[in-house]
Amino acid sequence: MIGVENLRIRFGDVEAVRGISFAVAKGESFGIVGESGSGKSTVLRAIAGLNRNWEGRILFDGEPMAPQRPRSFFRRVQMVFQDPYGSLHPRQTVDRQLAEPLMIHGIDGIDTRIVRALDEAGLAARLRFRYPHQLSGGQRQRVAIARALIADPEVLLLDEPTSALDVSIQAEILNLLADLQRARRLTYLLVSHNLAVVTHLCPLIGVMQAGEMVERLTVEALRAGHITHPHTAQLRRLALELEEV
Amino acid sequence: MSDGAKPLAGARARLSWHEWLLDEEPSSRRQTVWGEFYRKCRRFAANRLAMGGLIAVLLLVVLSLLAPVLAPYDPHAQALASRLAPPSAAHWLGTDELGRDLLSRLLYGGRITLGMVVAVVVLVAPFGLLVGCVAGYLGGLTDRILMRLTDIFLAFPRLILALAFVAALKPGIGSAVIAIALTSWPPYARLARADTLTIRDADFIAAVRLAGASAGRIILRHIVPLALSSVIVRVSLDMAGIIITAAGLGFLGMGAQPPASEWGTMIATSRDYILEQWWVPAAPGIAIFVAAFAFNLLGDGLRDVLDPKAR
Incomplete structure (x- = not known):
């Protein structure tokens, strides 16, 4: 469904992503894990079409994509951002923000779709006409998820969707994402610095370090300790230590 | 229970x-x-000074609009026998050097002066806002061209450019409005651009881009509403300055032409009597002062309500 071949991205003199390749099949979840600055979010933004300065190939549905994406692309691929405080327009109600993608794509039945999207995202209907500043962080992230899904995309790009939230809320959002994937047969590409978050949603994991994908493995292999790269082992040790505390 | x-x-x-x-x-x-x-509205109403400003502005507007009903005399009717009369029951504010009733001239003058201000604002605020938002959002070459243009207009001293402009065209209200408009849009463009720069890379704009929105749609529906409030505040504070510039042009003979009763022109024609018949220039002078002061108070109040940074 989504593929990346020898993707390189530079910001000025710094090469943030140094030729990485991976592919995600339809209905699968692929998780990229790495420390901050490893280039994982940069990869996601390039795939989404937000960053147009890259080299290599980005494939969608088998077709190579130009840096400038057509509108039809945004109907099929959507993204959830890390910070729910920054990803919602501060002066627009939930209703207006959910209606925007529908109006852009000329989709009918805006009212019923909004009601259904709120319900699916686990939001009470009474929150529909509220402003973002009247919502909690978890509620905001649910609105962001509802917005991403409202035009029925096939692929969801998740950029650290839980790292700005409380631990208790994190689990709720992750479970919501897992439920939605099952119900809608979505393809997920998840990026996180937290190995536990990635393993919760994704059976396949790519480990990034300093702009390169140093290892690709399944969750079973990770759990069993079949690890080849020292950075993966380091991340795993860290995750285990945190769990014990 | x-x-x-x-x-x-x-x-x-x-x-x-x-x-x-x-x-x-x-x-x-x-x-x-x-x-x-x-x-x-409730937050604005709680600010008594701002409410005072609003009421004063509304009062001036209503009085000017109702000038034909309220004015006791024809503003252009001369009565040389009673020229430069002090305030009395017949002429509440006295008469000017041609015996014209000052109160009537003041009421009619409000239409011209305030009308000029409104015309300038209607021309300038949307234009500056749009230039700033487009430059800020698109960036790159568009930004550089638009902002250098803004700098050029900003570099001219306002009154001098207006004077040159009016002198090149024929002096009159229309030319004065265009002249003031030409010199007063750059600050709005700058302000809107600065606001746009702080929000263009925000995730909520990225989210709208990912919804497939065009640049025009993003600017008009998502950026302009955020940049609008600071421009509104700036406009209401600038109104005072525009009134004074309009009156200044009138005073210099470059604005409304006699016998039209623009406030600045009224002061200009009566400056010979400023010591002996002080009430003649005082009436329009006080009117200018009240209008400018009221707009300032209104602007301060609006800033408290609309500007998120000031809260």
């Missing part, structure tokens, strides 16, 4: 306007919009 303080299901239908507007959980788009507007 105390005596039936429990709200009934039917109580919702009997909500007052006040309660409907302040409902924390509005149930329609209309209710949300009006509720937000009502909250802003």
